[in-house]
Amino acid sequence: MKHFVNGNKLFENYPEGFKEIILGAGCFWGVERIFWNLPGVWVTYASYSGGRRPEPSYEQVCTGVTGHAETVNVIFNPKEISLETILKNFWECHDPTQGMRQGNDIGEQYRSVVYCSNSEDLAIAEKTKELFEEKLNERGFPQITTEIKIETTSYRAEEYHQQYLAKNPNGYCGIKGTGCALPPIE
Numbered sequence: 001m002k003h004f005v006n007g008n009k010l011f012e013n014y015p016e017g018f019k020e021i022i023l024g025a026g027c028f029w030g031v032e033r034i035f036w037n038l039p040g041v042w043v044t045y046a047s048y049s050g051g052r053r054p055e056p057s058y059e060q061v062c063t064g065v066t067g068h069a070e071t072v073n074v075i076f077n078p079k080e081i082s083l084e085t086i087l088k089n090f091w092e093c094h095d096p097t098q099g100m101r102q103g104n105d106i107g108e109q110y111r112s113v114v115y116c117s118n119s120e121d122l123a124i125a126e127k128t129k130e131l132f133e134e135k136l137n138e139r140g141f142p143q144i145t146t147e148i149k150i151e152t153t154s155y156r157a158e159e160y161h162q163q164y165l166a167k168n169p170n171g172y173c174g175i176k177g178t179g180c181a182l183p184p185i186e
Helices: 028-036 057-062 082-092 119-138
Strands: 019-025 041-049 069-076 112-116 147-152 152-154
Touching: 019 028, 019 041, 019 082, 028 041, 028 082, 041 057, 069 112, 069 119, 082 119, 112 119
Parallel strands: 112 147
Antiparallel strands: 019 069, 019 112, 041 069, 041 152
């Protein structure tokens, strides 16, 4: 299967040295579109992560019994785009203070998550959270509720969810940021 937008293979043969991060920021349709447009991102795909049930279906995830979030796997070339840049886009594209929702999308499957594959990436994610939270607090937002941890298990969402907004340009996208910007990381 190939990425609908860029034609790269979705689930196999990623170039050597590429990295992966799993992100959740509400409905995966809009989140995926944010990241497939970034230079240095090889592919993105919709997935389910962070829950208890193996190989869940969309219908199961929507009931809340699986514990999974709607997520997007972002495979990228770290020589072309930094994890910090990816996380900047993540923090700024949604409201990470909303808990188990994003806007009108309510439920644990819409929670904000950052799932890293190693402790180095986890430290970067925690640092960017800390910096973004300072900016949010200055503007009167509550604490960030984003779940950040090492987690490498994800289950591919059904084919019709993959690159959904490229296939359905007028499809629903509830993604909306806070208007705050992540400052440069020192």
